[in-house]
Amino acid sequence: MLNSRQLQQLQTLVGTQHVLHERDDLWVYGHDATAMMRHLPAAVVSPGSAQEIAAVLQFANQEGLKLVPRGSGTGLSGGSVALEGAVVLSLLRLNKLIEIDRANMTALVEPGLITAQLHQAVEAQGLFYPPDPGSMKVCTLGGNVAENAGGLRGLKYGVTRDYVMGLEVVLPEGQVMWTGSKCPKDVAGYDLKQLLVGSEGTLGIFTRILVKLLPKPRAKRTLLAVFPTMEAAASTVADIIAAPIIPATLEFLDQITLRCVEDFAHIGLPTDAGAILLMESDGHPEVARSEAEEMGELARKNGATQVTLAQNEEEGLQLAAARRMAFPALARVRPTTVLEDVSVPRSRLVEMVQAVRRIAAASGLMVGTFGHAGDGNLHPTILLDERDADEVRRMEAAFEQICQAALELGGSLTGEHGVGLLKRDFLERFSDPGALEMMRRFRSVMDPGQVLNPGKMFQQRPRREGQLPVHGGQCQPLLEGLRP
Amino acid sequence: MSGFEERDAPPQEQLNNCIRCGMCLPTCPTYVLTGKERSSPRGRISLIRAVSEGNMPIESSVFEQEMGDCLGCLGCVTSCPAGVQYGQLLESARDQLWRRWPWWKRALGSLVLALFDRPRLLQWSTRALFLYQKSGISALVGSLLPGKLREFHRLLPLVQWNGSRQLVAGRTGGQRGRVGVLLGCVMDVVFVKENVATVNVLRRQGFQVEAPAEQPCCGALHAHSGRLDWARSQARRMIETFEKHPVDWIVVNSAGCGALMKQYGHLLEDDPVWCDRAASFSARVRDVQEFLDQIDLNPPLPRQLQPLTYHDACHLAHGQAVRQAPRRLLKQLAGEGYRELAEADLCCGSAGTYNVTHFETASRLLDRKLDAIVASGALRVGVANPGCLLQIRYGLARRGLKIEAEHPVFLLDEAWRKSEE
Numbered sequence: 047m048l049n050s051r052q053l054q055q056l057q058t059l060v061g062t063q064h065v066l067h068e069r070d071d072l073w074v075y076g077h078d079a080t081a082m083m084r085h086l087p088a089a090v091v092s093p094g095s096a097q098e099i100a101a102v103l104q105f106a107n108q109e110g111l112k113l114v115p116r117g118s119g120t121g122l123s124g125g126s127v128a129l130e131g132a133v134v135l136s137l138l139r140l141n142k143l144i145e146i147d148r149a150n151m152t153a154l155v156e157p158g159l160i161t162a163q164l165h166q167a168v169e170a171q172g173l174f175y176p177p178d179p180g181s182m183k184v185c186t187l188g189g190n191v192a193e194n195a196g197g198l199r200g201l202k203y204g205v206t207r208d209y210v211m212g213l214e215v216v217l218p219e220g221q222v223m224w225t226g227s228k229c230p231k232d233v234a235g236y237d238l239k240q241l242l243v244g245s246e247g248t249l250g251i252f253t254r255i256l257v258k259l260l261p262k263p264r265a266k267r268t269l270l271a272v273f274p275t276m277e278a279a280a281s282t283v284a285d286i287i288a289a290p291i292i293p294a295t296l297e298f299l300d301q302i303t304l305r306c307v308e309d310f311a312h313i314g315l316p317t318d319a320g321a322i323l324l325m326e327s328d329g330h331p332e333v334a335r336s337e338a339e340e341m342g343e344l345a346r347k348n349g350a351t352q353v354t355l356a357q358n359e360e361e362g363l364q365l366a367a368a369r370r371m372a373f374p375a376l377a378r379v380r381p382t383t384v385l386e387d388v389s390v391p392r393s394r395l396v397e398m399v400q401a402v403r404r405i406a407a408a409s410g411l412m413v414g415t416f417g418h419a420g421d422g423n424l425h426p427t428i429l430l431d432e433r434d435a436d437e438v439r440r441m442e443a444a445f446e447q448i449c450q451a452a453l454e455l456g457g458s459l460t461g462e463h464g465v466g467l468l469k470r471d472f473l474e475r476f477s478d479p480g481a482l483e484m485m486r487r488f489r490s491v492m493d494p495g496q497v498l499n500p501g502k503m504f505q506q507r508p509r510r511e512g513q514l515p516v517h518g519g520q521c522q523p524l525l526e527g528l529r530p
Numbered sequence: 531m532s533g534f535e536e537r538d539a540p541p542q543e544q545l546n547n548c549i550r551c552g553m554c555l556p557t558c559p560t561y562v563l564t565g566k567e568r569s570s571p572r573g574r575i576s577l578i579r580a581v582s583e584g585n586m587p588i589e590s591s592v593f594e595q596e597m598g599d600c601l602g603c604l605g606c607v608t609s610c611p612a613g614v615q616y617g618q619l620l621e622s623a624r625d626q627l628w629r630r631w632p633w634w635k636r637a638l639g640s641l642v643l644a645l646f647d648r649p650r651l652l653q654w655s656t657r658a659l660f661l662y663q664k665s666g667i668s669a670l671v672g673s674l675l676p677g678k679l680r681e682f683h684r685l686l687p688l689v690q691w692n693g694s695r696q697l698v699a700g701r702t703g704g705q706r707g708r709v710g711v712l713l714g715c716v717m718d719v720v721f722v723k724e725n726v727a728t729v730n731v732l733r734r735q736g737f738q739v740e741a742p743a744e745q746p747c748c749g750a751l752h753a754h755s756g757r758l759d760w761a762r763s764q765a766r767r768m769i770e771t772f773e774k775h776p777v778d779w780i781v782v783n784s785a786g787c788g789a790l791m792k793q794y795g796h797l798l799e800d801d802p803v804w805c806d807r808a809a810s811f812s813a814r815v816r817d818v819q820e821f822l823d824q825i826d827l828n829p830p831l832p833r834q835l836q837p838l839t840y841h842d843a844c845h846l847a848h849g850q851a852v853r854q855a856p857r858r859l860l861k862q863l864a865g866e867g868y869r870e871l872a873e874a875d876l877c878c879g880s881a882g883t884y885n886v887t888h889f890e891t892a893s894r895l896l897d898r899k900l901d902a903i904v905a906s907g908a909l910r911v912g913v914a915n916p917g918c919l920l921q922i923r924y925g926l927a928r929r930g931l932k933i934e935a936e937h938p939v940f941l942l943d944e945a946w947r948k949s950e951e
Contacts, residue, residue, distance in 0.1 A: 070592035073580050074573035079551045119567065120552040138565050160556065184552045374611030381546035383612075431546070 047131065048088050052109055056091055056133075059101045064139070066090040075116070075134050079181075080124040080468060081384050082432050087114065087128035092136040096214060096222055096253035102135065103251070104220035107495045114499050115247040117158060117186030121193060122385055123466030125246050129501035137188050140253060143167055150228045151259045152211060157188025157252045164257075174262040176203035179462070180373065188252050194244030196462035198369075201420030202292045202328075203260075205462065207243045212256035215242060218249065218493035226256060241488075246464050247499040249492050263328035266294065267338035268362035271345035272352040275320035276300060280396040282323060282341075282348040283419045287392065289344065291337050295326035296420030297369045300399060303376060303414035303427075307368055310375040315368060319351065323419065324369045326362075372416040373427070379412065380429035384441055386448050390457030392422040401451035402426045409444040411437065423461030446472070465503045474504050533581040533588035535629065538758050540578050540622040547614045548575045554606035554616075559877045559895055560599055568596055571606035571616055578623050588626065597623050599891070601884055602754055603877035604789075604848035617849070618796070624756025642883075643757060646715040646747045647764065653693050656719040660689050678889055685885065685924050693718045694725035699743035701775075702729070706736035709821075710777035712791070715747035716916045717784050724919075727943035728783045728818050734946055735828065745771045748782075750790035753797070754882055765794045766804060769811045780811070783818045783939055785915035786882070789849030791815045817846060818939050819914060823855035831862050831942060832949035838864035839908035840938070841899065841922065842875035843915035856938050860912050863945055871911070872902040880921035896925045903933060912938040 048056070048067065057065045066072060067089045076084045088111075093099045106113050112132035119126055128134050141158035146168060153168060153175065161182040168175050178197035179185055185195070191213070196205040212226025225238040242249055273279040279298055286293065299307065299322050308315040315322065323345065327337035342353045356362035377383045390398045399415055402424070406413035417424035426448055430437040449459055449472050459465065465473045474482065485504060490496075496506050534540065554571040555561050561570035568577065577593050580586035586593060597620065606616050628636065645652055662668050663686075672683050694713055709732050717725055732739050749764030768791070772780060782788035790797075795809035816824070840860050846852045853875070861868045879885055879895030899922065903911050913919050913935045922935040 068592070070577075070586055070590045071568060073586060073592075074567040074570075074576045077550055077576070079549070081549065118552055118555060181552065184555050374613070377549050377551075377612040378547070381543070383549050433546075 060093045064092040078119040078121040078126045083124045087134040088131045090134040094139045099216045100220045106497045112500045117189035118184045120181040120185045122463040123468040125466035173259040177206045193464040202294045209258045213239045214254035215250040265331035265334040266328040267334045268356040270365040271323045271350040272319045273321045278349045279321040285344045294328040297324040298419040300415040303416045306375040376414045376427045382432040384428040386426040387460045387463040388452035389423045389461035390455045394455040405447045409440045531584040540619045545579045557605040557609045601881040603844035608848045625758045628756045687720045694722045698729040702739045704738035708777040709737040710780040711741040712782045724937040727940040748787040750786045785843035785846035788817045789845035819856040820852045836867045837908045839871045839906040840912040847875045880917035910934045
């Protein structure tokens with residue numbers, strides 16, 4: 047809890063109307079989009095400039111306050127949940143698109159700008175910003191950079207990291223720093239911006255973001271293939287990559303997911319199929335067409351029972367509907383939806399899907415899997431009712447087993463959602479000790495006062511044991527079983 | 531310990547189905563205007579859940595204010611991946627709040643709602659308004675009233691002596707099937723030509739049209755204000771009316787009414803005597819544009835090239851998921867002249883009586899809507915709900931624009947009439 051002097055000072059720094067501190071006002075900032083996590087922040091502060099953010103951070107260092115940056119609150123790893131009585135630092139007031147530089151193909155934005163708004167603005171000028179996380183209509187670029195967000199176009203175009211050229215950052219102690227430039231070639235000193243991308247709000251607050259833009263692809267062709275088994279779909283993926291073709295999109299739905307989609311949307315998917323693949327190629331119209339046809343051929347060669355090539359954009363959208371509805375369709379089945387995010391090397395995709403199937407069967411829970419076949423990032427989605435303690439226990443076990451299976455296959459704990467709070471203990475258990483130690487050291491150098499996003503990604507020493515301190519007795523227990 | 535009474539408590543399963551993904555945020559007018567989480571659907575559901583789970587007292591001013599500030603436009607329902615029926619949550623939360631109001635506040639609210647519930651009283655009030663407008667007193671008062679009161683005065687529609695009940699009630703012949711028509715409360719006395727057009731269009735298509743004069747108000751205004759029991763009694767009367775006058779479909783030209791009438795089955799699901807009758811009734815309810823889009827138009831719709839656009843009434847697009855039917859009809863009518871409206875499905879700020887209770891917010895939304903209409907270049911805009919018609923017509927007049935807001939069914943009827951001449 048803040049004392050009244052601290053509250054007054056925060057109000058002086060950012061303006062009284064931009065500080066929320068009544069309990070009922072704070073309630074709705076107690077969670078992001080992560081299932082089963084809720085902690086009340088001590089206050090919500092919405093600064094309007096980098097200077098105000100710097101002042102808030104300096105004050106936090108003096109007073110020993112904790113701060114958690116937050117955009118639209120769509121994170122899926124609990125990254126913006128306020129632990130340890132932290133104050134939420136909302137960046138939504140900094141939401142301007144400052145500049146689109148056509149000559150250098152860059153855009154300069156503030157962190158609170160909605161990702162889809164950047165898409166719209168640059169595409170109106172024939173340009174292209176590829177990262178397209180599922181929540182792009184809601185999420186902010188600041189959050190995208192902090193989580194190093196991915197999306198459906200990751201295989202061909204990479205992720206947020208590949209587009210960040212420069213950052214203005216308020217460092218944890220309150221200094222304002224710029225790193226990067228508009229030059230594609232820039233090797234002056236350490237590449238600090240790459241360390242800050244994906245730092246999940248632990249190393250600094252971004253106040254301006256310079257991103258790289260591409261020319262907008264002139265054409266896009268979409269096709270959908272239905273396979274009798276997941277294995278057939280996976281070997282199609284392997285053949286496409288070996289062809290070699292790098293499609294813009296290569297997405298899969300497993301049988302449970304496609305049944306749920308069909309149940310919900312009635313779009314004519316064969317429910318006895320083992321998997322479907324959504325494929326898209328873009329670029330020069332000729333190239334897009336021939337690649338799409340070649341992919342269709344490869345799908346048939348691998349036993350696809352049905353291959354549909356969209357003839358125009360509208361048909362393409364219809365085909366893509368199945369993939370877009372994967373999450374909504376699953377989310378409707380049970381009250382609670384726990385979205386997993388492991389990544390494996392592309393060649394191990396089938397083994398991972400099989401592992402998920404095994405784990406699901408053992409847990410007795412329904413788990414639908416969909417995701418990015420091209421880049422090996424899967425979203426096994428565990429469906430349960432959080433009020434059922436037994437189901438929660440089984441979910442936690444399955445969750446852990448899925449993470450372990452991915453690591454055994456040479457994969458990663460998280461492909462695009464981040465570690466946050468959800469996978470913090472896994473990171474500590476499964477990381478290379480040397481790497482973890484390096485991360486700890488780095489964080490303590492950057493943030494000696496341990497001000498930013500406490501308790502996220504990994505614990506700073508000294509390590510706490512047992513229950514985390516909770517605020518006002520209002521929090522739900524965190525995923526108990528996740529703690530080693 | 532829940533802060534809600536058990537009867538008509540916000541349904542638990544709807545609260546649990548919210549996965550807090552935030553996809554509703556950019557579709558919510560009040561969130562777009564304020565940027566505050568508590569003024570978003572996700573925030574409001576979180577507040578309802580807090581009260582429901584005993585984590586927030588129902589007396590909380592934040593809770594009461596947010597339940598009142600919501601437009602009830604249901605834009606969030608369209609965007610929700612988990613299929614949360616937010617309307618049910620809002621209406622039951624409002625019902626719970628209403629029960630706790632002081633007697634005088636409840637009496638005042640009931641007085642307003644009672645007017646809509648009594649067709650005869652509403653008719654005579656409208657006639658009084660007609661005389662007031664005809665006599666010239668209205669113009670005088672309008673020029674004397676200060677600030678906001680003058681705006682409220684300008685919101686009053688120009689009315690006529692006779693309502694639609696006097697012009698179209700009863701049964702007319704036809705071979706194609708029996709269609710019941712809802713005359714409505716406000717529609718009946720203020721939107722007479724729209725009701726007449728609805729009946730004309732259906733008759734022209736060869737249907738036997740039944741518009742019983744004794745039909746009540748549908749109860750939508752009552753339900754949206756959180757007076758669920760009142761709405762239920764209206765629903766029962768409505769169902770009874772159309773049991774006495776059996777029809778194959780009940781056609782509705784007011785989006786707000788249609789949205790509730792399609793929900794009668796849900797509204798009365800706990801009533802063993804009425805649940806099946808209500809479900810059967812709801813299954814036969816169609817918006818007039820949805821209905822015309824589903825049948826083969828014979829005579830076909832004439833083409834009249836004209837710059838035309840369409841505004842999505844919230845309770846049609848979000849409440850009934852009817853989006854393409856009106857567009858298909860208007861495109862057929864206007865051909866190349868049809869143009870899409872930017873942010874077509876963003877609320878215009880009318881939202882029942884919201885433009886009176888929350889004038890500032892409503893005005894900002896209205897300005898946004900008017901800007902989009904002007905930018906579309908259309909000279910007429912199709913608007914399929916009485917509240918939106920009042921609001922948009924008031925806005926167009928206030929700006930002195932030469933653009934007309936008309937119900938699509940009126941535009942269709944007009945086109946047919948002209949082609950017959």
